[in-house]
Amino acid sequence: MEAAVASTGSGLRCSPNPMPKQQHERRSARVGFVSQPRPHAVRCERSPHPDARAYAAVGVGAKGGEAGGVGVERKRLAVFVSGGGSNFRAIHNAALGGEVNADVVALVTDKPGCGGAEHARGNGIPVVVFPKSKSAPEGVSTDELLNALRELRVDFVLLAGYLKLIPVELVQEYPKSILNIHPSLLPAFGGKGYYGLKVHKAVIASGARYSGPTVHFVDEHYDTGSTLAQRVVPVLANDTPEQLAARVLHELLPYVMTELCGEKMVSHLLEARQTLTSTLNSWYYLKDCCAVENPLKHDSMPSISNLSRSIKIAAPGSIST
Numbered sequence: 001m002e003a004a005v006a007s008t009g010s011g012l013r014c015s016p017n018p019m020p021k022q023q024h025e026r027r028s029a030r031v032g033f034v035s036q037p038r039p040h041a042v043r044c045e046r047s048p049h050p051d052a053r054a055y056a057a058v059g060v061g062a063k064g065g066e067a068g069g070v071g072v073e074r075k076r077l078a079v080f081v082s083g084g085g086s087n088f089r090a091i092h093n094a095a096l097g098g099e100v101n102a103d104v105v106a107l108v109t110d111k112p113g114c115g116g117a118e119h120a121r122g123n124g125i126p127v128v129v130f131p132k133s134k135s136a137p138e139g140v141s142t143d144e145l146l147n148a149l150r151e152l153r154v155d156f157v158l159l160a161g162y163l164k165l166i167p168v169e170l171v172q173e174y175p176k177s178i179l180n181i182h183p184s185l186l187p188a189f190g191g192k193g194y195y196g197l198k199v200h201k202a203v204i205a206s207g208a209r210y211s212g213p214t215v216h217f218v219d220e221h222y223d224t225g226s227t228l229a230q231r232v233v234p235v236l237a238n239d240t241p242e243q244l245a246a247r248v249l250h251e252l253l254p255y256v257m258t259e260l261c262g263e264k265m266v267s268h269l270l271e272a273r274q275t276l277t278s279t280l281n282s283w284y285y286l287k288d289c290c291a292v293e294n295p296l297k298h299d300s301m302p303s304i305s306n307l308s309r310s311i312k313i314a315a316p317g318s319i320s321t
């Protein structure tokens with residue numbers, strides 16, 4: 001039997017709820033965790049210490065490893081996946097390594113047996129199945145999902161290879177706080193039917209010479225939310241979809257989250273996005289094409305601190321267009 005208690009690694013522990021069922025149902029999330037032997041009410045208990053949310057105690061270290069900034073509260077992320085979860089693993093590793101000032105406190109999936117869910121279980125991250133379906137009867141409803149995300153005090157929702165439409169209720173609950181990484185330069189090759197290798201097959205079939213990932217805010221339609229950042233990569237003459245997918249790497253989402261969760265960015269993000277995108281493309285160009293070891297130290301790069309000085313800290317969800 002899988003562990004009945006899953007630590008989220010940030011002071012929250014989700015365990016079978018000791019409260020009487022009817023009382024529990026009124027008071028807290030009813031979430032069917034895949035890691036439980038059967039869907040039943042669970043309660044996510046907060047740590048007894050009110051300030052359990054770790055505050056980043058590190059500045060941006062000389063070696064650039066720490067991303068927080070003294071006094072910047074660590075953000076709490078819920079990541080949605082449907083497959084192997086390569087972008088999820090990249091974010092999780094960046095959070096564990098200190099590059100992203102955040103904790104992954106929940107993994108949400110429509111495919112409870114997928115690789116992303118396995119990685120979450122192996123790392124003590126609660127798994128929530130959404131939506132309910134014939135193949136996933138243990139799934140939760142939209143209201144139950146919202147309750148679970150509130151219980152876990154989620155700040156940002158990241159879609160990392162999630163293949164279902166996010167309901168408008170969730171979009172409204174997390175305004176400008178749901179991000180998706182799409183593996184093409186939107187608006188090209190986006191929308192219903194464009195996901196996974198299908199995207200790269202379409203790019204190659206079109207004869208396009210460039211492609212790349214897009215990180216964007218999520219609205220109620222597929223791939224139409226405001227773009228935060230893009231990275232351009234070449235499409236080579238004999239690329240297979242798999243080779244192109246590998247080049248459209250998984251660095252962009254961790255980079256954006258490093259900035260979003262650190263002290264460097266965050267309100268008026270959309271106004272700064274052009275600067276961010278050009279900074280990003282310069283960063284990748286110098287790193288990939290000029291083999292510059294640390295582009296952020298390169299003379300031609302605008303310093304991130306100059307970029308960050310132009311924007312102020314904002315509470316999650318307060319980023320306005």
Ligand SMILES: Nc1nc2c(c(=O)[nH]1)N[C@@H](CN(C=O)c1ccc(C(=O)N[C@@H](CCC(=O)O)C(=O)O)cc1)CN2
Nearest residue numbers: 162163164165166182191192193195219220221222223
């Ligand atoms: N409200 C939103 N929900 C989601 C968005 C979004 O921008 N707004 N992005 C997608 C991710 N995505 C592209 O980045 C995407 C995923 C899936 C599809 C798609 O056509 N799905 C199929 C079903 C596939 C399946 O179940 O295997 C479909 O809807 O017919 C398009 C784009 C995540 N959600």
Ligand SMILES: NCC(=O)N[C@@H]1O[C@H](COP(=O)([O-])[O-])[C@@H](O)[C@H]1O
Nearest residue numbers: 083084085086087161183194195196
């Ligand atoms: N439209 C969304 C979309 O196509 N996302 C893409 O699905 C793949 C799933 O990856 P995974 O194996 O890491 O889960 C990833 O390449 C991701 O960019």
